[in-house]
Amino acid sequence: MKYLSDVLFDAILNYPDLNLQEQFSNLVGLDNEKDRLLKESRILLRPDEVEEWSERHYGSIVPLTQAFKGRLPLFLFAGDVGTGKTTLAESFPDLVARELNIPITLYRMSLGVRGQGAVGQMTSLITAVFERIEEEARKLASNGSSPRSAIVLLIDEADALAQSRDLSQMHHEDRAGVDALIRGIDRIGGGKYPVLVVMCTNRLEALDPAVLRRAADVFAFNRPSLEQITAVLTAGLDGLGFESQQFQTLAKILGDSRKRGYGCTYSDLTRRFLPGVLFDAFPDAPVKFEGAEAYAQAFSPTPPFRNEE
Numbered sequence: 001m002k003y004l005s006d007v008l009f010d011a012i013l014n015y016p017d018l019n020l021q022e023q024f025s026n027l028v029g030l031d032n033e034k035d036r037l038l039k040e041s042r043i044l045l046r047p048d049e050v051e052e053w054s055e056r057h058y059g060s061i062v063p064l065t066q067a068f069k070g071r072l073p074l075f076l077f078a079g080d081v082g083t084g085k086t087t088l089a090e091s092f093p094d095l096v097a098r099e100l101n102i103p104i105t106l107y108r109m110s111l112g113v114r115g116q117g118a119v120g121q122m123t124s125l126i127t128a129v130f131e132r133i134e135e136e137a138r139k140l141a142s143n144g145s146s147p148r149s150a151i152v153l154l155i156d157e158a159d160a161l162a163q164s165r166d167l168s169q170m171h172h173e174d175r176a177g178v179d180a181l182i183r184g185i186d187r188i189g190g191g192k193y194p195v196l197v198v199m200c201t202n203r204l205e206a207l208d209p210a211v212l213r214r215a216a217d218v219f220a221f222n223r224p225s226l227e228q229i230t231a232v233l234t235a236g237l238d239g240l241g242f243e244s245q246q247f248q249t250l251a252k253i254l255g256d257s258r259k260r261g262y263g264c265t266y267s268d269l270t271r272r273f274l275p276g277v278l279f280d281a282f283p284d285a286p287v288k289f290e291g292a293e294a295y296a297q298a299f300s301p302t303p304p305f306r307n308e309e
C-alpha cells in the first residue's frame with residue numbers, strides 16, 4: 001500500500017496482491033456478495049461480454065441486453081459497523097484482477113476532501129478527484145471493449161459527502177458537494193472508462209436519492225448469524241484443542257441478542273474477542289475453554305449504528 005500526502009487520495013492499492021487476496025478469502029458470510037460483485041464488475045468493465053453471451057445462447061442480440069446499457073459503475077456498500085464493507089471494498093478488486101487477468105489500481109478518496117468548510121472548497125476538491133480519476137483512466141491502454149487495466153475509486157464513510165440534499169439543516173456548501181459528486185459519477189460513467197466507484201455507508205437512508213438512483217447495485221451488510229460467528233471462531237481459535245460443540249456454545253453467547261437486542265459484529269469478534277481470549281491466558285497459561293466462555297459472557301458487543309437525525 002502506498003500512503004500519499006495527497007489531499008485527494010490517502011492510499012493507492014495495486015492488484016493482484018497476495019495480502020488483499022487473503023483478506024478477501026477470510027471474509028465470512030459474504031459469498032453471494034462476492035459472486036455478484038465479480039459479475040457486475042465484469043459486465044461494467046467488459047460490456048461486450050453481454051452481447052457475446054446473447055449471440056452464444058440466442059444467435060442474436062436480444063433486447064434484454066439493453067437492460068445493462070447506461071448503467072453507472074457505482075456500487076453502494078451499506079450496513080452496520082464492523083461488518084466488512086471496507087475490507088470487501090479494498091479486497092474484491094483482487095478477484096476481478098485475477099478473473100479478468102488485468103492489473104487494477106484502487107484510489108481511496110481522502111476524508112480531507114470534505115475540506116475545512118471554506119466556500120467552494122469541498123466542491124472543487126470533489127471535482128478534482130473525478131478529474132484525476134478521469135485523467136488516470138484516459139491513460140490506460142485499451143483495445144476497445146476489453147480494457148487492459150482498470151481503476152477503482154473508493155469513497156469510504158460516504159455519509160458525510162453524499163447525504164441527502166433534502167435535509168433542511170444542510171449547509172449550502174454540502175449541497176454543492178453532493179452535486180459535484182453526482183456530476184463526477186456521471187462524468188466517468190457510461191462505459192467510457194474502465195472505472196468502478198464503490199461508496200461505503202452506515203446509513204443508506206441518509207444518502208441522497210440522486211446518488212442511490214445511480215447505483216448499479218446496492219450491497220447490504222449485516223451482523224453475523226450463529227453459523228457465521230461459529231465459522232469465525234472455528235478459524236480464529238483453531239489449534240487450541242476446542243471441540244466443535246464448544247465453538248457453538250461460544251457463538252450462542254456472543255450472538256445472543258436477548259439482553260440488548262443485538263449480538264456481536266464481525267469486528268467485535270476479530271478485533272476484540274479473539275485478542276481478548278489470548279490476553280486472558282497470556283503469559284502463564286494456555287487458553288482454557290472455561291476462560292473463553294467466561295470472557296464471552298462478560299463481553300459487550302458494539303451497539304448498532306444509529307441515525308442521529
Ligand SMILES: Nc1ncnc2c1ncn2[C@@H]1O[C@H](COP(=O)(O)OP(=O)(O)OP(=O)(O)O)[C@@H](O)[C@H]1O
Pocket residue numbers: 026027028029030079080081082083084085086087088200201202221232266267268270271
Ligand atoms: N464478513 C466478515 N468476515 C470476517 N471478518 C470480518 C467480516 N467483516 C468484518 N470483519 C472483521 O472486522 C474488521 C473490520 O471490518 P471493516 O472495517 O471492513 O468493517 P466496516 O463494515 O467497514 O465497518 P465501519 O462501518 O465501522 O467502517 C475486519 O478487519 C475483519 O477483521
Ligand SMILES: [Mg+2]
Pocket residue numbers: 085086087156157200
Ligand atoms: Mg469501514
